[in-house]
Amino acid sequence: MSTASWKNRIPTVSELRPRPQIAVSAAIFRDRKLLLVRRNRPPANHYWTFPGGRVEYGETLAEALVREVAEETGLVIDIKDMLGWREYLPAKNGGIGHFVILPFAAHWVSGEINLNDELEDARWLDPRAIGDLPLTDRLEEIITVAARLING
Incomplete structure (x- = not known):
């Protein structure tokens, strides 16, 4: 697409009226x-999640969730239960x-584990010993709930 046509293109609905996006994640x-x-990569570049x-x-x-986990890690999972919700507002x-x-x-x-280009590292860790890894917002709370549910 030429620069002229790019500048004259019609904006998409999501550009005119941005909306929250729903995402899923797995505590595996x-x-x-x-x-x-x-x-x-952004959002949360270089953070653990x-x-x-x-x-x-x-x-x-x-x-x-099954698709995203397979795409990002190559793993097959069995989903157990939803753990709540988190909201992430990088725009703020x-x-x-x-x-x-x-x-x-x-x-x-x-x-x-076979990581795609969205991820740079992966670790299997004891959920009680995460240490000082930089985690995404509120992840520690979700880890606690997940570990209690899965490990008792």
């Missing part, structure tokens, strides 16, 4: 260890976007 447990991944992403139009939350700090994130607890079923 394997042998009592929790998978955390480090993001490699759960794998996940945006829900596509026409997808159920479960379908979106000069970023872009408004995300409502629905985290779920899940068990690892199969596969070995």
Whole structure:
């Protein structure tokens, strides 16, 4: 597309009236260890979090979660329960976007970690010993709830 046609294009509805986006994430447990991944792009670049992403139009939350986990990590999961919600507003700090994130607890079923380009690292960790990793907002609370649900 030429510069002239780009400047004269009609804006999309989402550009004219931005709306919150729904995303899902998975607290995945394997042998009592929790998978955390480090993001490699905005939002939350270089922060540790759960794998996940945006829900596509026409997808159920479960379908979106299974798809996103497989795309980002190569893992197959069994979803157990929803853990609440988080809201992420990078626009309040000069970023872009408004995300409502629905985290779920899940068990690892199969596969070995094979990260896509959205992630730069992954670790299976004891949920009680996360240490000083930089985590996305409110993730510690969700980890506590997930560990209690899965590990008792």
